[in-house]
Amino acid sequence: MPEFFADAEAAFDDARFVIWGYPFDGTACFRKGTVDGPEAIRFHSHNFESWLNDLGLDLRDVPAHDWGDVEAVADQAANNSAIEEIVGRIGAAGKFPVGLGGEHSLTPPAVAALKRHYPELGVIILDAHLDYRDGYQGAKWSHAATTRRVSEIVGPERVRPLGIRSLSREELHAAREDGLSYVEAGWSELREHLSDMVEALDGPLYLSLDMDAIDPAFAPGVGTPEPFGMTPHEVLQVLNFLSDRLVGFDCVETCPPADNGNTAALAARLVRHTIGAVAKAQPRDTATP
Numbered sequence: 001m002p003e004f005f006a007d008a009e010a011a012f013d014d015a016r017f018v019i020w021g022y023p024f025d026g027t028a029c030f031r032k033g034t035v036d037g038p039e040a041i042r043f044h045s046h047n048f049e050s051w052l053n054d055l056g057l058d059l060r061d062v063p064a065h066d067w068g069d070v071e072a073v074a075d076q077a078a079n080n081s082a083i084e085e086i087v088g089r090i091g092a093a094g095k096f097p098v099g100l101g102g103e104h105s106l107t108p109p110a111v112a113a114l115k116r117h118y119p120e121l122g123v124i125i126l127d128a129h130l131d132y133r134d135g136y137q138g139a140k141w142s143h144a145a146t147t148r149r150v151s152e153i154v155g156p157e158r159v160r161p162l163g164i165r166s167l168s169r170e171e172l173h174a175a176r177e178d179g180l181s182y183v184e185a186g187w188s189e190l191r192e193h194l195s196d197m198v199e200a201l202d203g204p205l206y207l208s209l210d211m212d213a214i215d216p217a218f219a220p221g222v223g224t225p226e227p228f229g230m231t232p233h234e235v236l237q238v239l240n241f242l243s244d245r246l247v248g249f250d251c252v253e254t255c256p257p258a259d260n261g262n263t264a265a266l267a268a269r270l271v272r273h274t275i276g277a278v279a280k281a282q283p284r285d286t287a288t289p
Helices: 034-045 076-092 104-115 143-154 169-178 190-200 232-242 262-281
Strands: 017-022 064-069 096-101 122-126 159-164 205-210 246-252
Touching: 017 034, 017 076, 017 262, 034 096, 034 246, 034 262, 076 096, 076 104, 076 246, 096 104, 096 262, 104 143, 104 205, 104 246, 122 143, 122 232, 143 159, 159 190, 190 232, 205 232, 232 262, 246 262
Parallel strands: 017 064, 017 096, 096 246, 122 159, 122 205, 205 246
Antiparallel strands: none
């Protein structure tokens, strides 16, 4: 068992946030190594002060619990069931799930579990890749099919990918046919796009952060790096903008063997900011479903 995420020392029953990990890279199609992501993110989380100066909040005052990792196996159907069980229990208890990847295939079962508690759930995905293939290399639940699988769960009208700069011609045609709206990288005004998203997706939101949404100049340690991406500050803007609507979050595709720890450190810091931003925007007594 890897060490616990920093400042996540509360018991499950007392926690507002519950962190869980998915150490799996079974469908990785470029670099392997995201299996080590959850442990690396936990390790680097201990580098930071508990005081979040930009939020005026101390994470020691925010009760969080680290569940540990899903016992991932080669069978993705079994993994999906395990994820749905964990996230379903977290949601049923009125708590906020925080998933650590591992590859992006963790997101569809997590969304499926939360949708049972939030029927009008919307999903925003920060990603370099559209991931709208109908499976890849024989794997229906490939990380390259994440947006497609999520769209089948909540409906393509309830999904908004953001930061897209890589997709196949087949994905482009499929997205147009299904009516999937997405925002490419290179925007002039991020807040305008976010305003349009939250207006279209009224109700609770799940946010999935694929670390390759961030430019590899800032986050080189990912499974599938793609240039011309977001900056960490732009990701912070997204987190702050959505914090009053979020009911679940994951941070995926950190690939520790591909760099010197900088990407895992950035992922840990973004996870910590997410917990703080949601805690500040959603008082505990109004956070239950």
